[in-house]
Amino acid sequence: MRIGIDGYNLAMANGTGIATYSLMLAKTLQSMQHHVDGVFGLDVTGPADERETLFYDRLARPGDRGMRRKRLGRILSTLGTARGLEALPVPAGTVDTRALRGRMAAFDTLSSGAHVFERSHAYFRATGRFARLRMENPPEIMHWTYPVPVVLEDTRNIYTLHDMVPLRLPFATLDDKRFYRSLVAGCAARADAICTVSETSRRDIVDLLGVAPDRVVNTYQVSPMDPDLLDEHPDASAHTIQTTFGLPRDGYFLFFGAIEPKKNLGRLIEAYLSLDTKTPLVIVAARSWQSEAELVLLPRTDDVASPRHAHLEQRIIQIDYLPRHLLMRLLRGARALAFPSLYEGFGLPVHEAMLLGVPVLSSLTGSVPEIAGDAALLVDPYDVAAIAAGLRRLDADADLRADLAVRGVAQAERFSSERYKQALDALYQRVLETPR
Numbered sequence: 001m002r003i004g005i006d007g008y009n010l011a012m013a014n015g016t017g018i019a020t021y022s023l024m025l026a027k028t029l030q031s032m033q034h035h036v037d038g039v040f041g042l043d044v045t046g047p048a049d050e051r052e053t054l055f056y057d058r059l060a061r062p063g064d065r066g067m068r069r070k071r072l073g074r075i076l077s078t079l080g081t082a083r084g085l086e087a088l089p090v091p092a093g094t095v096d097t098r099a100l101r102g103r104m105a106a107f108d109t110l111s112s113g114a115h116v117f118e119r120s121h122a123y124f125r126a127t128g129r130f131a132r133l134r135m136e137n138p139p140e141i142m143h144w145t146y147p148v149p150v151v152l153e154d155t156r157n158i159y160t161l162h163d164m165v166p167l168r169l170p171f172a173t174l175d176d177k178r179f180y181r182s183l184v185a186g187c188a189a190r191a192d193a194i195c196t197v198s199e200t201s202r203r204d205i206v207d208l209l210g211v212a213p214d215r216v217v218n219t220y221q222v223s224p225m226d227p228d229l230l231d232e233h234p235d236a237s238a239h240t241i242q243t244t245f246g247l248p249r250d251g252y253f254l255f256f257g258a259i260e261p262k263k264n265l266g267r268l269i270e271a272y273l274s275l276d277t278k279t280p281l282v283i284v285a286a287r288s289w290q291s292e293a294e295l296v297l298l299p300r301t302d303d304v305a306s307p308r309h310a311h312l313e314q315r316i317i318q319i320d321y322l323p324r325h326l327l328m329r330l331l332r333g334a335r336a337l338a339f340p341s342l343y344e345g346f347g348l349p350v351h352e353a354m355l356l357g358v359p360v361l362s363s364l365t366g367s368v369p370e371i372a373g374d375a376a377l378l379v380d381p382y383d384v385a386a387i388a389a390g391l392r393r394l395d396a397d398a399d400l401r402a403d404l405a406v407r408g409v410a411q412a413e414r415f416s417s418e419r420y421k422q423a424l425d426a427l428y429q430r431v432l433e434t435p436r
Contacts, residue, residue, distance in 0.1 A: 001034050001035070001139070001140050001141065001428065001432075002034070002035040002036075002037060002139035002140050002141075003029055003034050003035070003036055003037070003139050003140065003141045003142075003143055003428070004036075004037040004038075004039045004138070004139040004141065004142040004143060004152065004155070005022055005025055005026050005029075005036060005037070005038060005039065005105070005107075005143050005145060006022070006038075006039050006040070006142075006143075006144050006145055006146070006148065006150075007022070007038050007039060007040035007041070007042075007112075008041065008117050008144075008145070008146050008148055009022055009145065009146055010022050010023070010038075010040075010103070010104060010105070011040055011041065011042060011058075011059055017162075017348060018145060018146055018162065019103075020224055020348065021145055021160070021162070021197075021221055022105065022145045023103075023104075023105050023224060024221065024222055024223075024224050025143065025145065025221075025424075026038070026105035026106075026107065027105060027106075027224075028222065028417065028420055028421060028424065029424065030106070030108070031417075031421070032421055032424070032425065035108045035109070035139075036105070036107055036108050037107065037108065037109050037110070037111060037139050038105065038107035038109070038110045038111070039087055039111050039112070039113075039133075039135070039142070039152070040055070040059075040087075040110065040111070040112040040113075040116075041112065041113060041114075041115055041116035041117040041118070042054075042055055042058035042059060042112045042114075043058060043112075043114035043115060044058070044088055044090055044112045044114070045088070045114050048088075048089070048091055049091070049094075051088065051089075051090045051091060051112075052090055052091055052092060052093070052094045052095050052110075053094060053095060055090050055095075055110065055112055056095045056097070056100075059100075059104070081119050081120070081122070081123040081131050082123070082127075082129075084131070084132040084133070084134055084153070085113050085116050085119060085120070085131055085132070085133045085134070085150075086113055086133070086134050086135065087111040087112055087113035087116065087133055087134070087135040088111060088112060088113065088135075089109070089110070089111050089135075089136055090109075090110035090111060090112055092109075092110070102324060111135050111136075113133060113135075116131075116133060116150060117148055117150070119131065120133075120148060120149045120150045121148075121149060123149070124149035124182075124183065124186070125179065128182065128186075129149075130149045130150060130151050130186060130190055131149060131150050131151070132150075132151055132153050133150050133151065133152045133153065134153050135152065138152055138153065138154050138155045139152075139155055140155060140156065140432065141155060141156045141157075141158060141428055141431060141432070142155050142156070142157050142158070143158045143160070143195070144157065144158065144159045144160065144187075145160050146159075146160065146162075147159055147161060147180075147183050147184050147187045148187075149183060149186060149187075151190055156192040156431050156432065156436075157190065157191055157192055158191060158192060158193050158194070158195055158427070158431060159187040159188075159191045159194055159195065160194075160195040160196065160197070161184055161187065161188075161194055161195075161196050161201065161205055162196065162197055162201060162345040162346070163196075163197075163201045163204065163343070163344070163345030163366075163367075164184075164201065164204040164205060164208050164209075165262060165343050165345070166180045167180070167181065167204075167208050168204065168208075168343055169261075169262060169342060169343055171261065172260070172261040172262040172342065172343075173260075173261075173262070184205075184209060185209050188205070188209050188211045188215070191215070192431045192434065192436070193215060193216075193217055193427060193430070193431050194211060194215055194216045194217065195217055195218075195219055195427060196216060196217070196218050196219075196345070197218065197219065197220055197221045197345050197346040197367075198218060198220065198345060198346050198367035198370055198371065199218055199367075199370055200345070200366055200367035200370055201218070201345045201346075201367060202216050202217075202218045217423075217426075217427045217430070218423075219420065219423035219424055219427060220346070220415050220419070220420060220423065221346055221348070221415070221420065222415060222416070222417050222420045223348060223351050223352045223355055223415075224324075225328070225352060225355055225356075226324075226325065226328070229325070229328055229329070229332070229356075230355070230356075234249070234332065234333075237329040237332045237333060238332075238333050240326075240329050241329055241330055241333045244326065245282075245317075245330070247280075247282070247317075247330075247333065248333075249333045250333065250334075250335050250401075251279065251280075251333075251335060252279060252280045252281070252282050252317075252333075252334055252335060253272070253279060253280070253281045253282065253334060253335055253336055253337075253338045253391065253394075253395075254281075254282045254284070254330060254331055254334040254336075254337055254338065255268060255281065255282070255283050255284070255285065255337070255338050255339060256283075256284040256285060256327060256331070256349060257285055257339070257341075257349060258285060258286060259285045259286065261342070262341060262342050262343060263285075263341050263342075264340050264341055264342050264363075264381050265283070265285065267340065267381065267382070267384050267387060268281075268338055268340055268387060269281070269316065270384050271340075271384045271385075271387035271388035271391060272315075272316070272338070272388070272391060273315070273316075274384070274388045275388060275391060275392055275395070277391075277392075277395050279335060279395050280315055280316065280317055281315065281316045281317070281338065282316075282317045282319070282330065282334075283316065283317065283318045283319070284319045284320075284321070284322050284327060284330065285318075285320070286320050286321055328352070328356070331352065331353060331356055331358055332356045332357075332358060334353075334358050335359070335394065335395065335401065336358065336359040336360065336361055336391075336394045336401065337349060337350070337353040337358055337359070337360045337361065337362075338361050338387075338391060339353075339360065339361065339362045339363075340361065340362060340363050340379060340381040340387050341362065341363055341365075341366065341368070341381065342363065342365060342366070342381050342382075343363075343365055343366040344363075344366040344367050344368055344371075345366070345367055346367055346371060347362070347366070347367055347368045347371045347372070350362050350368055350371055350372055350376065351371055351412055351415060353408065354372070354375060354376070354408030354409060354411055354412035355408075355409070355412040357405040357406070357408060357409050358405065358408070359376075359377070359394055359400070359401045359404040359405055359408065360372060360375070360376035360377065360404065360408060361376070361377045361378075361379065361387070361390045361391060361394055362376050362377075362378055362379075363378060363379065363380075363381040364378045364379065364380055364381070365380075365381055371411075371415070372408075372411065373407075373411045373414075374407065374411075375404060375407035375408040375410065375411035375412075376404060376408065377390050377393065377394060377400075377404065
């Protein structure tokens, strides 16, 4: 089949979990011998032989999407969106894209329409209607990886709704909640099917949006784990982390993700600081909305040039960003992953830790119990004392860590690439066979 995947999140300056989802969806479909079209909202207007250069130039400099959306909303919402939008084909062969490996999927073909997502959001806000997108020779299925108010004409449209966190935890996100509810309800009403990534999210979609259960399909998802890392001897990974960060194997707790209310980092820090331990807590996370409140117990480090050198003398080591190959090796060498998130649609860090045989401390809420099974130490994420008790157990009990590591690998295999392929194949076949 030919299947389209949007580039809404792939075009963001900083990668997101949904960008990772999009990459793995494209990679999985290509491994199934499907032709995958990337559909983007970058402006490539002009002669066809210039479009590839323009596309990758725009991709490298996306600008501030929020400000751009407001500006374009005022200018463009009444200038033709009602008549439909168009995505132009982007020829290949001019640009050397090797530097973008890991960020961009290796799409078989690319199409892009000027400001498609900004214009469609403005149009939906003004009219309550989805914009219609046209493209030459559309794919048989368009798989939107995020709720966007766009329908690709002359094909089947599937929307992935990863979770209902803005409705379950409205205090934990910046979304306009009324707009968000209208948008996801619009996706549910117009979709040929809704895709999601856990049974927890599936139940939330059915219950909160009133969608018929047979229209919501849980495919789960897979980790973009590098096979070379899985094959690498743990001693080699440990050597990399020792020489790069001065951290010993099995000698630190690790948290990674965004610093935002949903991730619950503030309670994790409070719990950790209550322990009498010499095992440091390493935090790899970029500051996000309300990050100051989450980091209130940490000293300010504005004048510190390098967390690698200055923070190693402290109990908590904070690093804003690491490339994925270093982050996964840091995870592999951790005593445990500490990830007491308030709510997850899937919980990719939990799955990645289990894949690497790393013990996990996580939450009793959201999808984590479904993903982790009995292979993780799960606690009430709202209870600081419970988080501290879990950290204390993992810090002191080597047998417990060894047991969780073994069980985690077995549990992670339940969400294998083969299972994902079968779920996607069943979803697409079902959509194609359903009369419109």
